[in-house]
Amino acid sequence: xxxxxxxxxDARLIEQGYPDTDSRAFRRxxxxxxxxxxxxxxxxxxxxLGMAVNSFAAVSLDPPxxxxxxxxxxxxxxxxCEAEHLAVNVLSANQVQVxxxxxxxxxDRFQMAAWEPDAHGAPLLDGAIxxxxxxxxxVLDGGDHFILLMRVERHASYQGEPLLFAxxxxxxxxxxxxxxxxxxxxxxxxxxxxxxxxxxxxxSIANQRMSAQFQQHREALGLxxxxxxxxxxxxxxxxxxxELERLTYLGHEAVEDTLADLQAHSYIAKDAAGRFxxxxxxxxTNAAIAARSAAFAAGKLxxxxxxxxxxxxxxxxxxQDR
Amino acid sequence: xxxxxxxxxDARLIEQGYPDTDSRAFRRxxxxxxxxxxxxxxxxxxxxLGMAVNSFAAVSLDPPxxxxxxxxxxxxxxxxCEAEHLAVNVLSANQVQVxxxxxxxxxDRFQMAAWEPDAHGAPLLDGAIxxxxxxxxxVLDGGDHFILLMRVERHASYQGEPLLFAxxxxxxxxxxxxxxxxxxxxxxxxxxxxxxxxxxxxxSIANQRMSAQFQQHREALGLxxxxxxxxxxxxxxxxxxxELERLTYLGHEAVEDTLADLQAHSYIAKDAAGRFxxxxxxxxTNAAIAARSAAFAAGKLxxxxxxxxxxxxxxxxxxQDR
Numbered sequence: 340x341x342x343x344x345x346x347x348x349d350a351r352l353i354e355q356g357y358p359d360t361d362s363r364a365f366r367r368x369x370x371x372x373x374x375x376x377x378x379x380x381x382x383x384x385x386x387x388l389g390m391a392v393n394s395f396a397a398v399s400l401d402p403p404x405x406x407x408x409x410x411x412x413x414x415x416x417x418x419x420c421e422a423e424h425l426a427v428n429v430l431s432a433n434q435v436q437v438x439x440x441x442x443x444x445x446x447d448r449f450q451m452a453a454w455e456p457d458a459h460g461a462p463l464l465d466g467a468i469x470x471x472x473x474x475x476x477x478v479l480d481g482g483d484h485f486i487l488l489m490r491v492e493r494h495a496s497y498q499g500e501p502l503l504f505a506x507x508x509x510x511x512x513x514x515x516x517x518x519x520x521x522x523x524x525x526x527x528x529x530x531x532x533x534x535x536x537x538x539x540x541x542x543s544i545a546n547q548r549m550s551a552q553f554q555q556h557r558e559a560l561g562l563x564x565x566x567x568x569x570x571x572x573x574x575x576x577x578x579x580x581x582e583l584e585r586l587t588y589l590g591h592e593a594v595e596d597t598l599a600d601l602q603a604h605s606y607i608a609k610d611a612a613g614r615f616x617x618x619x620x621x622x623x624t625n626a627a628i629a630a631r632s633a634a635f636a637a638g639k640l641x642x643x644x645x646x647x648x649x650x651x652x653x654x655x656x657x658x659q660d661r
Numbered sequence: 662x663x664x665x666x667x668x669x670x671d672a673r674l675i676e677q678g679y680p681d682t683d684s685r686a687f688r689r690x691x692x693x694x695x696x697x698x699x700x701x702x703x704x705x706x707x708x709x710l711g712m713a714v715n716s717f718a719a720v721s722l723d724p725p726x727x728x729x730x731x732x733x734x735x736x737x738x739x740x741x742c743e744a745e746h747l748a749v750n751v752l753s754a755n756q757v758q759v760x761x762x763x764x765x766x767x768x769d770r771f772q773m774a775a776w777e778p779d780a781h782g783a784p785l786l787d788g789a790i791x792x793x794x795x796x797x798x799x800v801l802d803g804g805d806h807f808i809l810l811m812r813v814e815r816h817a818s819y820q821g822e823p824l825l826f827a828x829x830x831x832x833x834x835x836x837x838x839x840x841x842x843x844x845x846x847x848x849x850x851x852x853x854x855x856x857x858x859x860x861x862x863x864x865s866i867a868n869q870r871m872s873a874q875f876q877q878h879r880e881a882l883g884l885x886x887x888x889x890x891x892x893x894x895x896x897x898x899x900x901x902x903x904e905l906e907r908l909t910y911l912g913h914e915a916v917e918d919t920l921a922d923l924q925a926h927s928y929i930a931k932d933a934a935g936r937f938x939x940x941x942x943x944x945x946t947n948a949a950i951a952a953r954s955a956a957f958a959a960g961k962l963x964x965x966x967x968x969x970x971x972x973x974x975x976x977x978x979x980x981q982d983r
Contacts, residue, residue, distance in 0.1 A: 348777075348787055348819060355817035358725030368816040369719040369727070371791035372697040372751045373823040373834060396718040397691040398730050399804025403680030405691070406728075406808070408720050429694045435837065455670075465670055469693035479801055481810070482721025486728070488803070494690040495677035497670060498880065500873070501695040505823055505834045511869070512695060512825055512832040514886075515757065515910050538958075538970070541977035542868040547833070548981060549864070551822070558820065564836075588837050636860075643979055648860070650972035655863035657965055659870060 363596060370593070373505035376430045378441045378467075379407055381422035382460030387449050388418050389462060391441035393504045394484075395427060403491040404476060408484040415444075420478045420485055424459035427489075429469035431499035432511045435588060437464060438502060442591060457493075468499040507565050507593030516547045542655075549639065556631045560624065561604075565589055565597045567628060570617070573607060574625045577616040685918060692915070695827035698752045700763045700789075701729055701809075703744035704782030709771050710740050711784060713763035715826045716806075717749065725813040726798060730806040737766075742800045742807055746781035749811075751791035753821035754833045757910060759786060760824060764913060765903075779815075790821040829887055829915030838869045864977075871961065878953045882946065883926075887911050887919045889950060892939070895929060896947045899938040 358365035374393040381388040390409070398404040405427065409416050419425070430438055440448040453465035457472045464470075473489035480486070503510040557567050568587045572578055578586065584594045598615060601607045606621035617625065640648055680687035696715040703710040712731070720726040727749065731738050741747070752760055762770040775787035779794045786792075795811035802808070825832040879889050890909045894900055900908065906916045920937060923929045928943035939947065962970055 348785075348789075348817075351819040351821060353818040353820055355815070357815055358722070358813045362722045362725070365725055365813065365816055366722060368791050368793070368818045371818050371823060372699065372717055372719070373825055374696060374718075375694040375827075377694065394718050394720065395694055396696075396716050396728070396730070397694070398716065398808060399806045400680070400684045400688060402804045403684070403687055404804045404806075406718070406803075408718070432837070463670075467670075469690050471690070477802075479808075480799075481728075482724045482726045484721045484726075486720060486801075486808075491680045491687065493677070493679055494687055495670075496675040496690045496693050497673040498675055499673060501693060501827055503695055503825070503827075503834055505697075505825075509837045510834040511837055512827045513835045513868075513872070515754070515831045515833055538974060538977070541974060541981070542864050542871070545977045545980040546835075546864040546868055550835070554820075639980060640860075643976055647972040647976050650969040651976035652860060652863060654965055654969050654973035655860070655867045658867040658961060659863070 366592065367507070367596065370505075370507050373503055373510075376434075376438045376502045376504050376509075377407065378428040378430060378437065378464055379419070379425055380428060380454075380462040380464070381419065381425040382456065382462070383418050383422040386418065387462060388415060388422065389441045389448055390415060390419070390444070391430075391438045395429075398488065402476075404488055405471060405473065405491060406486055406488045408481050408486050410484055412483070416485060420475075420487065422461075423475050424457075424461050425473045425475065425487070425489055426457055426461035426463055427469070427471040427473060428462075428464040428467040429471075430464075430502040431466055431468045431497075432502050433499070434464075434466055434502055435509050437466070438509070439585065466499075468497050468501055470495045470497075504590060507590050507596070508568075509588040509590075513543060513547075516544055538654075553632070553635055556635055557628070560627055560631065562624070562628070565593050566601055569594070569597050569601060570606065570621060570625050570628070573615060573617045573621065577610050577612070577614040579614050583615070688914065689829070689918065692827075692829050695825055695832075698756075698760045698824045698826050698831075699729065700750040700752060700759065700786055701741070701747055702750060702776075702784040702786070703741065703747040704778065704784070705740050705744035708740065709784060710737060710744065711763045711770055712737060712741070712766070713752075713760045717751075720810065724798075726810055727793060727795065727813060728808055728810045730803050730808050732806055734805070738807060742797075742809065745797050746779070746783050747795045747797065747809070747811055748779055748783035748785055749791070749793040749795060750784075750786040750789040751793075752786075752824040753788055753790045753819075754824050755821070756786075756788055756824055757831050759788070760831070761907065788821075790819050790823055792817045792819075826912060829912050829918070830890075831910040831912075835865060835869075838866055860976075875954070875957055878957055879950070882949055882953065884946070884950070887915050888923055891916070891919050891923060892928065892943060892947050892950070895937060895939045895943065899932050899934070899936040901936050905937070 356364045377395040378391050392407050394408040396406055398406050409419055437452050454462040457463050471491045472493040473491050476490040477488040478485050572586050584591055607615050608618050610616045678686045699717040700713050714729050716730040718728055720728050731741050759774050776784040779785050793813045794815040795813050798812040799810040800807050894908050906913055928946055929937050930940050932938045
């Protein structure tokens with residue numbers, strides 16, 4: 340056992356507890372494990388089924404098995420459990436909207452999303468980075484969920500980056516910074532002084548470092564990424580839960596949890612129309628974030644010439660449009 | 662059904678097949694779904710157990726259940742399945758080494774990693790972003806794997822970013838670019854012209870766009886991120902599989918698959934000591950990547966003044982060290 344363990348973990352603790360006494364805190368903790376987003380589809384009794392989940396997991400290669408879970412209480416649980424053929428669509432980073440349509444059981448989701456049926460009529464969504472065409476293998480008892488074990492009969496992979504769901508919000512992947520750093524050291528990059536590849540690496544490393552550091556300022560105000568993002572949106576005007584979900588790229592549960600948390604701190608309140616708006620204290624908090632980010636900015640850029648910073652912005656803006 | 666589906670998917674197809682006839686291709690397809698990395702630990706019969714997995718999934722809130730899978734043929738399967746108490750450690754972005762130690766069953770892994778025992782002796786790893794203390798609930802049949810369903814008795818979350826495993830390689834999360842773009846539009850950012858927060862957003866958006874575009878150049882050469890990375894490392898000198906795994910931040914299976922693929926293309930060969938080295942054709946391919954990246958660079962930076970680009974690099978380099 341290490342001697343350094345206790346102190347280092349304690350300093351970073353967000354929350355701890357017992358799932359039997361606080362299932363919301365438990366759900367937040369489960370959200371620490373990042374996942375992709377898969378839309379499970381089927382055609383059953385002539386009806387199209389589709390649901391965005393992040394409980395997908397690979398299980399076995401031989402036989403080829405995968406699994407996912409659905410709430411017993413879900414109105415669609417019986418249909419999904421009875422469907423003999425199902426498809427898994429692994430969503431790409433471009434498919435946040437698709438994830439939201441299938442997360443909320445939007446009535447027009449099969450009109451809005453482009454798809455084609457597989458051999459058994461299960462919708463294969465256009466733009467996904469993988470399709471798995473499956474046959475039901477077993478339905479297992481998973482507490483308040485059913486675990487659907489499915490046998491994969493056919494698979495296809497497509498170019499694209501995966502969509503991520505991590506710590507309650509949609510995200511995308513980027514190369515691990517250590518890879519970038521080590522590629523820097525041993526690069527086969529061209530010798531040209533204006534090569535964009537080294538510039539890209541610089542971008543990525545600087546970006547990582549700054550984001551991680553600013554995170555500490557949020558935490559010093561008792562905020563996290565989710566609450567900062569919700570406060571930011573409410574700073575523009577009152578929003579409903581659905582609007583916040585769409586605007587913040589947070590998951591439904593993360594929005595609800597964050598709103599409950601911000602209400603408990605009296606940062607927000609419901610207006611007459613039932614939408615959420617900032618209180619005086621919420622506006623003050625937004626101002627405090629802005630002040631911190633200004634101070635953070637000034638500190639980071641200290642010693643750099645204004646003309647260099649302006650030039651850097653010109654370069655970054657130009658790269659955005661190319 | 663959409664009319665646009667077929668063509669758009671076809672253009673992006675990487676590979677398709679039947680898991681029963683090619684389980685390696687199936688495994689690569691499963692790798693399209695991104696996951697976190699969890700180290701499952703236990704103390705059983707006085708012996709410490711630890712294994713890095715990416716098959717972890719949340720299942721149920723009430724009762725609180727999670728699951729993961731272990732190969733039936735694993736030497737440690739019996740111990741893990743018999744252990745009554747187990748812990749899940751969700752790794753942070755800083756724990757690639759920990760993931761590698763526990764992925765390879767490194768003999769000194771419990772000496773090298775810092776940890777403390779939970780109430781039942783299961784190691785809780787220092788630096789993880791979540792700890793779940795669990796009791797075995799059920800061991801289910803999962804084909805060539807056992808599915809371990811575990812009841813969570815206690816949980817804790819810690820500050821930090823998650824480690825990702827996506828498309829065969831270690832990665833980290835970043836905010837979804839649409840979020841960044843919409844924050845740009847409605848920002849509560851300070852008015853100061855040199856604020857680093859807007860600069861950060863510019864960084865992140867430019868970085869995203871350039872990475873995605875350069876990906877297309879790799880693909881035009883029949884390469885992907887993994888093969889480019891392995892060729893890059895071998896350009897520095899011959900490596901063993903283990904060295905490549907450590908140096909490239911690719912997973913063990915991705916390294917093996919990539920090596921098999923590069924050998925099939927005659928880009929690499931084994932040297933007298935059994936390590937892999939570039940062939941003439943492999944060196945030519947590395948040179949072609951370098952030439953493409955130089956051309957890409959020149960194209961992207963065209964029209965920007967050399968002094969602006971140099972200034973941008975000064976700013977990014979300075980930000981890296983702050």
